[in-house]
Amino acid sequence: MSHDIPLNWFLYFAAASFSIGLMGVLLRRNAVAVLMAIEIMLNAANINLVAFWRYGTPPQGEGPLTGVMVAIFVITIAAAEVAVGIGLILLCYRRWHAADVDRFDSMSG
Amino acid sequence: MSQTLFLAISALGLLAAVGTILARNLVHAALYLVAFFFIVACQFVMLEAEFLAAVQVLIYIGAVAILMLFGIMLTRNVQGDDTTTPASGSTLPALVAGLGLFLVIAFGINNHVGLQDRAAWSATRTRPSIVAEAGREPPPRAGAINAMGKTVGDEMMTRFVLPFEVAGLLLTAALVGAIALAFREGDEETPRRGGMATRASGATEPSGVGNGREVRGSTSPEALTTPSRS
Numbered sequence: 001m002s003h004d005i006p007l008n009w010f011l012y013f014a015a016a017s018f019s020i021g022l023m024g025v026l027l028r029r030n031a032v033a034v035l036m037a038i039e040i041m042l043n044a045a046n047i048n049l050v051a052f053w054r055y056g057t058p059p060q061g062e063g064p065l066t067g068v069m070v071a072i073f074v075i076t077i078a079a080a081e082v083a084v085g086i087g088l089i090l091l092c093y094r095r096w097h098a099a100d101v102d103r104f105d106s107m108s109g
Numbered sequence: 110m111s112q113t114l115f116l117a118i119s120a121l122g123l124l125a126a127v128g129t130i131l132a133r134n135l136v137h138a139a140l141y142l143v144a145f146f147f148i149v150a151c152q153f154v155m156l157e158a159e160f161l162a163a164v165q166v167l168i169y170i171g172a173v174a175i176l177m178l179f180g181i182m183l184t185r186n187v188q189g190d191d192t193t194t195p196a197s198g199s200t201l202p203a204l205v206a207g208l209g210l211f212l213v214i215a216f217g218i219n220n221h222v223g224l225q226d227r228a229a230w231s232a233t234r235t236r237p238s239i240v241a242e243a244g245r246e247p248p249p250r251a252g253a254i255n256a257m258g259k260t261v262g263d264e265m266m267t268r269f270v271l272p273f274e275v276a277g278l279l280l281t282a283a284l285v286g287a288i289a290l291a292f293r294e295g296d297e298e299t300p301r302r303g304g305m306a307t308r309a310s311g312a313t314e315p316s317g318v319g320n321g322r323e324v325r326g327s328t329s330p331e332a333l334t335t336p337s338r339s
Contacts, residue, residue: 006233006234007230012218013122013123015211020126021130024130026207027199027200032177033135037130040130064249073269076280081283
């Protein structure tokens, strides 16, 4: 196991993916593209959870699979979020005829 | 060997992520996103969480990406692809925010010192072994990793039963909410005419393109039958 992957590498990959996702959220104007960038960020967080679960030593009384369980719940919530998000985007598209977050500004003063 | 594999897979994943946020065509962006999801599943396999990798492929690639593709399909821009390009004014702040966040996280990863009696996890080079040595009982993780599906089921029913129920409630609410948001075909004609009126009054619409979709829905049967009559 001397050539095992260091924990830091997973963390760096997750940090880079998260930063790219943040850039995507700020950069894109299309609402579906913004949703995709949010998914990238959620996946990066999941990698962190599973990496810490695998590399850490569990304290007493902790379950054997905590990181994976949290990651599964994150996946569940991401799926629900995407379903509602796509519904909202469709609704806004019907009203404003654009899937463009710059044009969803009817609540700005 | 595994380090080389990890570096190759990570480079591909970062390329796919960059392609997702930079691709002009949204369908290409969705395909890059599928590639990124698959790379994340590969990372889960490298972390010995094969069940989670299967869940990732099934839910993210099978459901979320397909939902994204449906969303792209249903919101195809009538103005062309110009709204999918990055906003001109926000490129620099986005780059600064992303790079700044990465630098802050990398600084945190590099400079971590261990809490009171624990070693710093930034010095962790190897994962705890799950190989059972002869004559000793196997490590506590071994059973969970070797039979992850069974362990996930057990944990769902015992330790995580409350989050499990709440997640079920959330999924039900999201399902009902998504249907309630997207469903308004009760009286089909009236809202569509309203939509057509607002669209015709929009100043940014190119002429002749704006009401194409709605008009096509109502007049295409006549247009199809007219040549056969004449």
